Amino acid sequence: MKLRRRTAMLVVAAAALLGSVEAQAQSTLRVAPETLTRILDPHFTTSFTTRDFGYLVFDTLFAVDDHFVPKPQMVDTYTLSDDKLTYTFVLRPGLKWHDGQPVTAADCVASIQRWATRDSMGQTLAKFIATLEAPDAKTIKLVLKEPYGLVLDSLGKPGAPVPFMMPERIAKTPGNQQVKEIVGSGPYKFRADLFEPGVKIVLEKFTDYVPRAEPPVWASGAKLAKIDRVEMLGMPDPQTQVSALIKGEVDYLERVPADLLPLFDAKSGAKAEVVSDLGFQAIMRMNHLQPPFDDVKVRQAIALAVDRAQYAAVVAGEPKFATDCAAIFGCGMPYGSKEGIPPHDLAKAKAMLKEANVDFSRPLVMLHVADAPGIAALGNVTRQLLVDLGFKVDMQSMDFQTFATRRLNTKAVSEGGWNIAHTTNSVPDQGNPLSNPFMVATGAANGVWGWPSDAKVEELRLQFAKATDEGARKKIAADLQARAYEQVLYLPLAQFTTPSAWRTSLQGVLKSPVMMLYNIEKK
Secondary structure (H helix, E strand, O other): OHHHHHHHHHHHHHHHHHHHHHHHHOOEEEEEOOOOOOOOOOOOOOOHHHHHHHHHHOOEOEEEOOOOOEEEOOEEEEEEOOOOOEEEEEEOOOOEOOOOOEOOHHHHHHHHHHHOOOOHHHHHHHHHEEEEEEEEOOEEEEEEOOOOOOHHHHHOOOOOOOOEOOOHHHHOOOOOOOOOOOOOOOOEEEOHHHOEOOOEEEEEEOOOOOOOOOOOEOOEOOOOOOOOEEEEEOOOOHHHHHHHHHHOOOOEEOOOOHHHHHHOOOOOOEEEEOOOOOOEEEEEEEOOOOOOOOOHHHHHHHHHHOOHHHHHHHOOOOHHHEEOOOOOOOOOOOOOOOOOOOOOOHHHHHHHHHHOOOOOOOOEEEEEEOOOHHHHHHHHHHHHHHHHHOOOEEEEEEOHHHHHHHOOOOOOHHHOOOOEEEEEEEHHHHOOOOOOHHHOOEOOOOOOOOOOEOHHHHHHHHHHHHOOOHHHHHHHHHHHHHHHHHHOOOEEEEEEOOOEEEEOOEEOOOOOOOOOOOOOEEO
16 A cells, blocks of 8 residues: 555656656746736737737738738738729638637638727728628638728738737627637737736747748748747836846846946847837827817917927937937838928917916826836926926826726816826837827727817828829828828827847847747747
Protein backbone atom coordinates (compact mmCIF):
# COMPACT_ATOMS: atom_id res chain seq x y z
CA MET A 1 0.00 0.00 0.00
CA LYS A 2 2.83 2.41 0.95
CA LEU A 3 4.68 1.55 -2.28
CA ARG A 4 1.62 2.32 -4.40
CA ARG A 5 1.11 5.66 -2.58
CA ARG A 6 4.78 6.60 -3.08
CA THR A 7 4.59 5.63 -6.76
CA ALA A 8 1.48 7.79 -7.24
CA MET A 9 3.20 10.75 -5.58
CA LEU A 10 6.21 10.34 -7.86
CA VAL A 11 3.93 10.30 -10.92
CA VAL A 12 2.19 13.51 -9.80
CA ALA A 13 5.55 15.18 -9.09
CA ALA A 14 6.90 14.14 -12.47
CA ALA A 15 3.81 15.51 -14.20
CA ALA A 16 4.14 18.83 -12.34
CA LEU A 17 7.84 19.01 -13.25
CA LEU A 18 7.06 18.28 -16.90
CA GLY A 19 4.39 21.00 -16.91
CA SER A 20 6.88 23.45 -15.39
CA VAL A 21 9.49 22.59 -18.03
CA GLU A 22 6.93 23.01 -20.81
CA ALA A 23 5.89 26.42 -19.43
CA GLN A 24 9.54 27.51 -19.31
CA ALA A 25 10.08 26.27 -22.86
CA GLN A 26 7.12 28.28 -24.10
CA SER A 27 8.29 31.60 -25.53
CA THR A 28 6.44 34.62 -24.09
CA LEU A 29 6.29 38.23 -25.27
CA ARG A 30 5.47 40.58 -22.39
CA VAL A 31 4.13 43.93 -23.56
CA ALA A 32 3.32 47.11 -21.64
CA PRO A 33 0.84 49.23 -23.66
CA GLU A 34 0.49 52.92 -22.82
CA THR A 35 -2.81 52.01 -21.15
CA LEU A 36 -4.42 48.58 -20.75
CA THR A 37 -8.02 48.33 -21.89
CA ARG A 38 -10.74 46.60 -19.90
CA ILE A 39 -12.98 46.46 -22.99
CA LEU A 40 -12.14 43.58 -25.33
CA ASP A 41 -14.93 44.04 -27.90
CA PRO A 42 -13.09 45.64 -30.85
CA HIS A 43 -16.28 47.00 -32.45
CA PHE A 44 -17.40 48.68 -29.23
CA THR A 45 -14.55 51.10 -28.50
CA THR A 46 -11.87 53.17 -30.23
CA SER A 47 -9.28 52.25 -27.57
CA PHE A 48 -5.84 51.68 -29.09
CA THR A 49 -5.19 48.72 -26.78
CA THR A 50 -8.46 47.08 -27.80
CA ARG A 51 -7.56 47.61 -31.45
CA ASP A 52 -4.06 46.16 -30.96
CA PHE A 53 -5.52 43.24 -29.00
CA GLY A 54 -7.98 42.80 -31.86
CA TYR A 55 -5.25 42.47 -34.47
CA LEU A 56 -3.89 39.47 -32.56
CA VAL A 57 -7.22 37.72 -31.98
CA PHE A 58 -9.30 38.63 -35.03
CA ASP A 59 -8.77 38.92 -38.77
CA THR A 60 -10.16 41.14 -41.52
CA LEU A 61 -11.43 40.58 -45.03
CA PHE A 62 -9.00 43.18 -46.38
CA ALA A 63 -6.09 45.19 -44.96
CA VAL A 64 -4.22 48.22 -46.29
CA ASP A 65 -0.49 48.31 -46.92
CA ASP A 66 1.86 51.25 -46.35
CA HIS A 67 0.55 52.93 -49.52
CA PHE A 68 -3.06 52.69 -48.29
CA VAL A 69 -3.81 50.05 -50.94
CA PRO A 70 -6.39 47.46 -49.74
CA LYS A 71 -5.09 43.89 -50.02
CA PRO A 72 -7.09 40.65 -49.57
CA GLN A 73 -6.65 39.15 -46.10
CA MET A 74 -9.32 36.56 -45.26
CA VAL A 75 -10.53 36.92 -48.83
CA ASP A 76 -8.99 34.60 -51.42
CA THR A 77 -10.43 36.09 -54.62
CA TYR A 78 -12.97 38.77 -55.44
CA THR A 79 -14.70 40.26 -58.48
CA LEU A 80 -16.49 43.52 -59.27
CA SER A 81 -19.26 43.61 -61.85
CA ASP A 82 -18.98 45.82 -64.93
CA ASP A 83 -21.60 48.22 -63.57
CA LYS A 84 -19.47 48.65 -60.39
CA LEU A 85 -22.38 47.59 -58.19
CA THR A 86 -21.74 43.96 -57.21
CA TYR A 87 -18.75 42.74 -55.23
CA THR A 88 -18.31 38.99 -54.84
CA PHE A 89 -15.79 37.83 -52.24
CA VAL A 90 -14.61 34.22 -51.85
CA LEU A 91 -13.00 33.33 -48.52
CA ARG A 92 -9.62 31.62 -48.23
CA PRO A 93 -9.76 27.87 -47.61
CA GLY A 94 -8.96 26.52 -44.17
CA LEU A 95 -10.08 29.52 -42.08
CA LYS A 96 -11.13 28.47 -38.57
CA TRP A 97 -12.47 30.14 -35.48
CA HIS A 98 -10.62 29.59 -32.24
CA ASP A 99 -13.39 27.24 -31.10
CA GLY A 100 -12.55 24.94 -34.02
CA GLN A 101 -15.54 25.82 -36.20
CA PRO A 102 -14.98 26.83 -39.84
CA VAL A 103 -15.29 30.49 -40.79
CA THR A 104 -18.34 31.02 -43.01
CA ALA A 105 -19.57 33.84 -45.20
CA ALA A 106 -22.60 34.21 -42.92
CA ASP A 107 -20.21 34.96 -40.04
CA CYS A 108 -18.60 37.71 -42.10
CA VAL A 109 -21.91 39.22 -43.22
CA ALA A 110 -23.05 39.51 -39.58
CA SER A 111 -19.67 40.98 -38.60
CA ILE A 112 -19.77 43.65 -41.30
CA GLN A 113 -23.30 44.60 -40.31
CA ARG A 114 -22.37 44.95 -36.63
CA TRP A 115 -19.16 46.89 -37.30
CA ALA A 116 -21.05 49.28 -39.60
CA THR A 117 -23.24 50.38 -36.69
CA ARG A 118 -20.17 51.47 -34.71
CA ASP A 119 -17.74 52.98 -37.21
CA SER A 120 -18.01 56.26 -39.15
CA MET A 121 -16.68 54.76 -42.37
CA GLY A 122 -18.88 51.70 -41.89
CA GLN A 123 -21.94 53.88 -41.44
CA THR A 124 -21.22 55.57 -44.76
CA LEU A 125 -20.69 52.23 -46.51
CA ALA A 126 -24.01 50.99 -45.12
CA LYS A 127 -25.83 53.87 -46.82
CA PHE A 128 -24.68 52.54 -50.20
CA ILE A 129 -25.47 48.86 -49.61
CA ALA A 130 -28.59 47.46 -51.24
CA THR A 131 -28.03 43.87 -50.12
CA LEU A 132 -25.35 41.97 -48.25
CA GLU A 133 -25.72 38.21 -48.16
CA ALA A 134 -23.97 34.83 -48.14
CA PRO A 135 -25.07 32.72 -51.15
CA ASP A 136 -22.98 29.83 -49.81
CA ALA A 137 -20.55 29.06 -47.01
CA LYS A 138 -17.55 30.64 -48.75
CA THR A 139 -19.11 33.49 -50.76
CA ILE A 140 -20.07 37.01 -49.69
CA LYS A 141 -22.14 39.06 -52.13
CA LEU A 142 -22.34 42.82 -51.61
CA VAL A 143 -24.65 44.78 -53.92
CA LEU A 144 -24.57 48.59 -53.97
CA LYS A 145 -27.41 51.01 -54.69
CA GLU A 146 -24.97 53.13 -56.69
CA PRO A 147 -21.22 52.96 -57.36
CA TYR A 148 -19.03 53.61 -54.32
CA GLY A 149 -15.28 53.50 -54.81
CA LEU A 150 -14.29 53.02 -51.17
CA VAL A 151 -15.76 49.59 -50.46
CA LEU A 152 -12.39 47.85 -50.12
CA ASP A 153 -10.87 50.82 -48.28
CA SER A 154 -13.71 50.57 -45.76
CA LEU A 155 -13.34 46.81 -45.23
CA GLY A 156 -9.57 47.23 -44.86
CA LYS A 157 -9.37 50.37 -42.70
CA PRO A 158 -6.55 50.03 -40.13
CA GLY A 159 -7.99 52.17 -37.36
CA ALA A 160 -10.50 51.54 -34.62
CA PRO A 161 -13.13 50.35 -34.81
CA VAL A 162 -11.50 47.90 -37.25
CA PRO A 163 -13.91 45.69 -39.30
CA PHE A 164 -12.84 42.50 -37.54
CA MET A 165 -14.69 39.27 -38.29
CA MET A 166 -16.46 37.27 -35.56
CA PRO A 167 -18.61 34.14 -35.49
CA GLU A 168 -22.21 34.94 -36.46
CA ARG A 169 -23.59 34.01 -33.03
CA ILE A 170 -21.33 36.65 -31.46
CA ALA A 171 -21.68 39.25 -34.22
CA LYS A 172 -25.46 39.16 -33.71
CA THR A 173 -24.86 41.07 -30.45
CA PRO A 174 -26.23 44.62 -30.92
CA GLY A 175 -23.49 47.15 -31.50
CA ASN A 176 -24.42 49.14 -28.41
CA GLN A 177 -23.79 46.10 -26.23
CA GLN A 178 -20.40 44.48 -25.59
CA VAL A 179 -19.93 40.92 -26.77
CA LYS A 180 -19.66 38.40 -23.96
CA GLU A 181 -17.33 35.98 -25.74
CA ILE A 182 -14.02 36.72 -27.45
CA VAL A 183 -13.56 34.29 -30.34
CA GLY A 184 -11.63 35.22 -33.46
CA SER A 185 -9.76 33.53 -36.29
CA GLY A 186 -6.45 35.40 -35.95
CA PRO A 187 -2.96 34.16 -35.09
CA TYR A 188 -3.55 34.28 -31.30
CA LYS A 189 -6.47 33.21 -29.15
CA PHE A 190 -7.67 34.89 -25.99
CA ARG A 191 -7.27 33.07 -22.67
CA ALA A 192 -10.43 34.11 -20.82
CA ASP A 193 -9.41 32.02 -17.81
CA LEU A 194 -6.26 34.12 -17.33
CA PHE A 195 -7.81 37.53 -17.94
CA GLU A 196 -7.31 40.06 -15.11
CA PRO A 197 -9.11 43.31 -16.09
CA GLY A 198 -6.73 46.26 -15.89
CA VAL A 199 -3.85 43.96 -14.94
CA LYS A 200 -3.18 41.35 -17.61
CA ILE A 201 -4.45 40.06 -20.96
CA VAL A 202 -3.06 36.69 -22.06
CA LEU A 203 -3.10 35.28 -25.57
CA GLU A 204 -1.75 32.00 -26.92
CA LYS A 205 -0.68 31.01 -30.41
CA PHE A 206 -3.51 29.54 -32.50
CA THR A 207 -1.86 26.56 -34.13
CA ASP A 208 -4.57 26.18 -36.79
CA TYR A 209 -4.03 29.69 -38.16
CA VAL A 210 -2.72 29.67 -41.74
CA PRO A 211 -1.00 32.96 -42.61
CA ARG A 212 -0.99 34.46 -46.06
CA ALA A 213 2.07 33.96 -48.25
CA GLU A 214 2.76 37.68 -48.80
CA PRO A 215 5.21 39.45 -46.46
CA PRO A 216 3.64 41.49 -43.63
CA VAL A 217 3.22 45.19 -44.46
CA TRP A 218 1.18 47.19 -41.94
CA ALA A 219 -1.96 45.09 -41.37
CA SER A 220 -1.69 43.27 -44.70
CA GLY A 221 0.11 40.05 -45.58
CA ALA A 222 1.30 37.24 -43.34
CA LYS A 223 0.50 37.33 -39.64
CA LEU A 224 3.29 35.12 -38.32
CA ALA A 225 2.90 33.98 -34.73
CA LYS A 226 6.57 33.28 -33.97
CA ILE A 227 6.08 33.53 -30.20
CA ASP A 228 3.86 31.10 -28.29
CA ARG A 229 2.30 33.49 -25.83
CA VAL A 230 1.64 37.24 -25.59
CA GLU A 231 0.94 38.96 -22.28
CA MET A 232 -0.32 42.55 -22.29
CA LEU A 233 0.40 44.04 -18.85
CA GLY A 234 -1.05 47.02 -17.02
CA MET A 235 1.81 49.33 -16.00
CA PRO A 236 0.47 52.88 -15.96
CA ASP A 237 3.70 54.58 -14.85
CA PRO A 238 6.20 55.18 -17.71
CA GLN A 239 9.21 55.10 -15.35
CA THR A 240 8.09 51.70 -14.07
CA GLN A 241 7.65 50.47 -17.64
CA VAL A 242 11.15 51.54 -18.68
CA SER A 243 12.72 50.08 -15.54
CA ALA A 244 10.94 46.76 -16.18
CA LEU A 245 12.16 46.73 -19.79
CA ILE A 246 15.78 47.32 -18.83
CA LYS A 247 15.56 44.61 -16.17
CA GLY A 248 14.12 42.21 -18.74
CA GLU A 249 10.79 41.87 -16.91
CA VAL A 250 8.95 43.04 -20.03
CA ASP A 251 9.99 42.86 -23.68
CA TYR A 252 8.14 45.68 -25.45
CA LEU A 253 6.79 49.15 -24.57
CA GLU A 254 4.21 50.80 -26.80
CA ARG A 255 5.30 54.37 -26.05
CA VAL A 256 8.25 55.92 -24.25
CA PRO A 257 8.26 59.56 -23.07
CA ALA A 258 11.17 61.53 -24.51
CA ASP A 259 12.65 62.37 -21.11
CA LEU A 260 13.27 58.65 -20.48
CA LEU A 261 15.06 57.97 -23.77
CA PRO A 262 18.55 58.61 -22.32
CA LEU A 263 18.10 55.45 -20.21
CA PHE A 264 18.44 53.33 -23.35
CA ASP A 265 22.22 53.31 -23.53
CA ALA A 266 24.45 50.52 -24.88
CA LYS A 267 24.32 48.70 -21.55
CA SER A 268 20.54 48.75 -21.14
CA GLY A 269 19.84 45.73 -23.35
CA ALA A 270 17.02 47.67 -24.98
CA LYS A 271 16.49 50.25 -27.70
CA ALA A 272 13.91 52.89 -28.61
CA GLU A 273 12.71 53.60 -32.14
CA VAL A 274 9.80 55.32 -33.90
CA VAL A 275 7.74 52.63 -35.65
CA SER A 276 5.02 54.94 -37.03
CA ASP A 277 6.47 57.75 -39.12
CA LEU A 278 3.04 59.33 -39.68
CA GLY A 279 2.46 59.38 -35.95
CA PHE A 280 -0.51 60.75 -34.08
CA GLN A 281 -2.82 63.74 -34.05
CA ALA A 282 -3.38 65.55 -30.76
CA ILE A 283 -7.04 66.51 -30.41
CA MET A 284 -9.20 68.97 -28.47
CA ARG A 285 -12.88 68.14 -28.45
CA MET A 286 -15.59 70.46 -27.07
CA ASN A 287 -19.03 69.19 -26.08
CA HIS A 288 -21.45 70.65 -28.63
CA LEU A 289 -24.48 69.67 -26.56
CA GLN A 290 -23.70 71.71 -23.44
CA PRO A 291 -23.08 75.43 -22.83
CA PRO A 292 -20.94 77.31 -23.46
CA PHE A 293 -19.67 75.22 -26.40
CA ASP A 294 -23.11 74.72 -27.89
CA ASP A 295 -22.51 78.25 -29.19
CA VAL A 296 -20.39 78.21 -32.35
CA LYS A 297 -19.03 81.69 -31.55
CA VAL A 298 -17.55 80.38 -28.31
CA ARG A 299 -15.97 77.42 -30.11
CA GLN A 300 -14.54 79.79 -32.72
CA ALA A 301 -13.06 81.93 -29.95
CA ILE A 302 -11.28 78.90 -28.49
CA ALA A 303 -9.96 78.05 -31.98
CA LEU A 304 -8.48 81.55 -32.24
CA ALA A 305 -6.98 81.37 -28.76
CA VAL A 306 -5.17 78.08 -29.35
CA ASP A 307 -1.42 78.42 -29.84
CA ARG A 308 -0.43 75.11 -31.43
CA ALA A 309 3.26 75.74 -30.82
CA GLN A 310 2.59 75.30 -27.09
CA TYR A 311 0.97 71.92 -27.64
CA ALA A 312 3.68 70.76 -30.04
CA ALA A 313 6.28 71.65 -27.41
CA VAL A 314 4.85 69.29 -24.79
CA VAL A 315 2.78 66.52 -26.40
CA ALA A 316 5.75 64.27 -27.23
CA GLY A 317 7.99 65.46 -24.39
CA GLU A 318 10.58 66.58 -26.95
CA PRO A 319 9.90 69.24 -29.63
CA LYS A 320 11.78 67.32 -32.34
CA PHE A 321 9.08 64.65 -32.27
CA ALA A 322 6.21 67.10 -32.94
CA THR A 323 4.97 69.74 -35.35
CA ASP A 324 2.17 72.27 -35.00
CA CYS A 325 0.31 70.69 -37.93
CA ALA A 326 -3.29 71.91 -38.11
CA ALA A 327 -4.45 69.81 -41.08
CA ILE A 328 -7.70 68.04 -40.17
CA PHE A 329 -6.74 65.02 -42.28
CA GLY A 330 -3.07 65.04 -41.29
CA CYS A 331 0.16 66.44 -42.68
CA GLY A 332 1.88 64.10 -45.13
CA MET A 333 -1.45 62.48 -45.95
CA PRO A 334 -3.27 62.52 -49.33
CA TYR A 335 -5.91 64.99 -48.12
CA GLY A 336 -3.73 67.29 -46.05
CA SER A 337 -4.75 70.94 -46.54
CA LYS A 338 -4.33 74.47 -45.18
CA GLU A 339 -7.90 75.56 -45.92
CA GLY A 340 -9.77 77.39 -43.17
CA ILE A 341 -7.09 77.17 -40.48
CA PRO A 342 -7.67 80.13 -38.12
CA PRO A 343 -4.74 82.34 -37.08
CA HIS A 344 -3.70 82.60 -33.44
CA ASP A 345 -5.37 85.79 -32.14
CA LEU A 346 -5.87 85.88 -28.37
CA ALA A 347 -7.22 89.45 -28.30
CA LYS A 348 -9.91 88.65 -30.87
CA ALA A 349 -10.79 85.48 -28.97
CA LYS A 350 -11.43 87.46 -25.78
CA ALA A 351 -13.56 89.96 -27.67
CA MET A 352 -15.66 87.18 -29.19
CA LEU A 353 -16.27 85.63 -25.77
CA LYS A 354 -17.41 89.00 -24.45
CA GLU A 355 -19.80 89.41 -27.40
CA ALA A 356 -21.20 85.94 -26.73
CA ASN A 357 -22.06 86.91 -23.12
CA VAL A 358 -20.33 83.84 -21.74
CA ASP A 359 -21.14 83.00 -18.12
CA PHE A 360 -17.64 82.82 -16.66
CA SER A 361 -18.95 81.99 -13.19
CA ARG A 362 -19.85 78.46 -14.29
CA PRO A 363 -16.76 76.18 -14.14
CA LEU A 364 -15.88 74.18 -17.23
CA VAL A 365 -15.53 70.46 -16.57
CA MET A 366 -12.44 69.11 -18.30
CA LEU A 367 -12.00 65.34 -18.51
CA HIS A 368 -8.27 64.91 -17.91
CA VAL A 369 -6.54 61.63 -18.79
CA ALA A 370 -3.77 61.45 -16.22
CA ASP A 371 -2.23 58.07 -17.07
CA ALA A 372 -1.31 58.88 -20.70
CA PRO A 373 1.51 61.47 -20.60
CA GLY A 374 0.84 62.93 -24.06
CA ILE A 375 -2.87 63.44 -23.47
CA ALA A 376 -2.24 64.77 -19.97
CA ALA A 377 0.18 67.37 -21.36
CA LEU A 378 -2.53 68.63 -23.74
CA GLY A 379 -4.95 69.13 -20.86
CA ASN A 380 -2.41 71.10 -18.85
CA VAL A 381 -1.88 73.56 -21.71
CA THR A 382 -5.61 73.95 -22.33
CA ARG A 383 -6.35 74.51 -18.65
CA GLN A 384 -4.01 77.50 -18.56
CA LEU A 385 -5.42 78.78 -21.86
CA LEU A 386 -8.98 78.69 -20.50
CA VAL A 387 -7.93 80.41 -17.27
CA ASP A 388 -6.22 83.15 -19.32
CA LEU A 389 -9.49 83.62 -21.20
CA GLY A 390 -11.38 84.12 -17.93
CA PHE A 391 -12.88 80.65 -17.38
CA LYS A 392 -12.89 78.63 -14.19
CA VAL A 393 -11.77 75.06 -14.85
CA ASP A 394 -12.77 71.92 -12.97
CA MET A 395 -10.08 69.50 -14.18
CA GLN A 396 -11.27 65.99 -13.31
CA SER A 397 -8.38 63.53 -13.52
CA MET A 398 -8.95 59.86 -14.40
CA ASP A 399 -7.35 56.93 -16.16
CA PHE A 400 -7.98 56.43 -19.87
CA GLN A 401 -10.40 53.55 -19.41
CA THR A 402 -12.60 55.66 -17.12
CA PHE A 403 -12.37 58.49 -19.64
CA ALA A 404 -13.44 56.18 -22.47
CA THR A 405 -16.72 55.60 -20.63
CA ARG A 406 -17.20 59.06 -19.12
CA ARG A 407 -16.86 60.89 -22.45
CA LEU A 408 -19.98 59.09 -23.72
CA ASN A 409 -22.16 60.91 -21.17
CA THR A 410 -24.48 63.30 -23.05
CA LYS A 411 -26.10 64.68 -19.89
CA ALA A 412 -25.64 68.10 -18.35
CA VAL A 413 -22.49 68.83 -16.36
CA SER A 414 -24.52 68.66 -13.14
CA GLU A 415 -25.44 65.06 -14.04
CA GLY A 416 -21.94 63.82 -14.79
CA GLY A 417 -21.52 65.43 -18.20
CA TRP A 418 -18.53 67.44 -19.37
CA ASN A 419 -17.43 70.45 -21.43
CA ILE A 420 -14.01 69.78 -22.94
CA ALA A 421 -11.55 66.90 -23.30
CA HIS A 422 -8.47 65.73 -25.17
CA THR A 423 -7.28 62.58 -26.85
CA THR A 424 -4.95 61.40 -29.58
CA ASN A 425 -5.55 59.28 -32.65
CA SER A 426 -3.24 57.78 -35.25
CA VAL A 427 -2.89 60.00 -38.31
CA PRO A 428 -3.97 57.29 -40.79
CA ASP A 429 -7.23 56.98 -38.83
CA GLN A 430 -7.77 60.72 -39.27
CA GLY A 431 -6.68 60.62 -42.89
CA ASN A 432 -9.92 61.02 -44.86
CA PRO A 433 -13.40 62.47 -44.31
CA LEU A 434 -14.99 59.04 -43.87
CA SER A 435 -12.47 57.31 -41.60
CA ASN A 436 -11.95 60.36 -39.38
CA PRO A 437 -14.47 59.78 -36.56
CA PHE A 438 -14.38 63.40 -35.40
CA MET A 439 -15.81 64.53 -38.74
CA VAL A 440 -19.14 62.78 -38.12
CA ALA A 441 -21.65 65.60 -37.63
CA THR A 442 -24.94 63.82 -36.96
CA GLY A 443 -25.46 64.98 -33.37
CA ALA A 444 -26.12 62.77 -30.39
CA ALA A 445 -28.11 60.09 -32.22
CA ASN A 446 -25.29 58.43 -34.17
CA GLY A 447 -22.37 60.77 -33.61
CA VAL A 448 -19.03 60.42 -31.84
CA TRP A 449 -18.49 61.89 -28.37
CA GLY A 450 -18.61 65.68 -28.58
CA TRP A 451 -21.65 65.27 -30.82
CA PRO A 452 -21.42 68.09 -33.41
CA SER A 453 -24.33 68.44 -35.79
CA ASP A 454 -23.97 70.06 -39.21
CA ALA A 455 -25.94 69.14 -42.34
CA LYS A 456 -23.38 70.72 -44.67
CA VAL A 457 -20.55 68.59 -43.29
CA GLU A 458 -22.63 65.46 -43.76
CA GLU A 459 -23.52 66.52 -47.31
CA LEU A 460 -19.84 67.04 -48.15
CA ARG A 461 -18.90 63.69 -46.62
CA LEU A 462 -21.49 62.03 -48.83
CA GLN A 463 -20.13 63.88 -51.87
CA PHE A 464 -16.66 62.61 -50.99
CA ALA A 465 -18.01 59.07 -50.79
CA LYS A 466 -19.63 59.35 -54.22
CA ALA A 467 -16.68 61.03 -55.95
CA THR A 468 -14.94 58.80 -58.49
CA ASP A 469 -12.06 61.15 -59.27
CA GLU A 470 -9.17 61.67 -56.83
CA GLY A 471 -8.90 65.34 -57.79
CA ALA A 472 -12.55 65.82 -56.89
CA ARG A 473 -12.01 64.06 -53.58
CA LYS A 474 -9.13 66.39 -52.69
CA LYS A 475 -11.28 69.44 -53.47
CA ILE A 476 -14.12 68.12 -51.32
CA ALA A 477 -11.72 67.27 -48.49
CA ALA A 478 -10.38 70.85 -48.56
CA ASP A 479 -13.94 72.21 -48.47
CA LEU A 480 -14.69 69.89 -45.57
CA GLN A 481 -11.69 71.14 -43.63
CA ALA A 482 -12.81 74.73 -44.13
CA ARG A 483 -16.31 73.88 -42.91
CA ALA A 484 -14.98 71.85 -39.98
CA TYR A 485 -12.97 74.87 -38.80
CA GLU A 486 -15.90 77.21 -39.37
CA GLN A 487 -18.10 75.04 -37.13
CA VAL A 488 -15.15 73.89 -34.98
CA LEU A 489 -16.06 70.21 -35.03
CA TYR A 490 -12.77 69.58 -33.24
CA LEU A 491 -9.29 71.09 -33.11
CA PRO A 492 -6.08 69.35 -34.22
CA LEU A 493 -3.44 70.64 -31.81
CA ALA A 494 -0.26 69.02 -33.12
CA GLN A 495 1.05 66.02 -35.03
CA PHE A 496 3.67 63.94 -33.28
CA THR A 497 5.54 60.67 -33.17
CA THR A 498 6.42 58.67 -30.10
CA PRO A 499 9.19 56.06 -29.88
CA SER A 500 8.42 52.50 -28.89
CA ALA A 501 11.04 50.42 -27.10
CA TRP A 502 11.97 46.77 -26.94
CA ARG A 503 14.67 44.37 -25.80
CA THR A 504 17.49 44.02 -28.31
CA SER A 505 16.81 40.26 -28.30
CA LEU A 506 13.60 40.90 -30.27
CA GLN A 507 13.63 40.77 -34.05
CA GLY A 508 10.95 41.39 -36.66
CA VAL A 509 9.23 44.40 -35.07
CA LEU A 510 6.98 45.82 -37.79
CA LYS A 511 6.83 49.45 -38.88
CA SER A 512 3.16 50.34 -38.65
CA PRO A 513 0.71 52.98 -37.37
CA VAL A 514 -0.72 50.16 -35.22
CA MET A 515 1.15 48.17 -32.57
CA MET A 516 1.48 44.89 -34.48
CA LEU A 517 2.76 42.18 -32.12
CA TYR A 518 2.93 39.30 -34.55
CA ASN A 519 6.03 38.57 -36.69
CA ILE A 520 8.20 39.24 -33.62
CA GLU A 521 10.64 36.59 -32.43
CA LYS A 522 13.19 36.30 -29.64
CA LYS A 523 16.80 35.51 -30.42
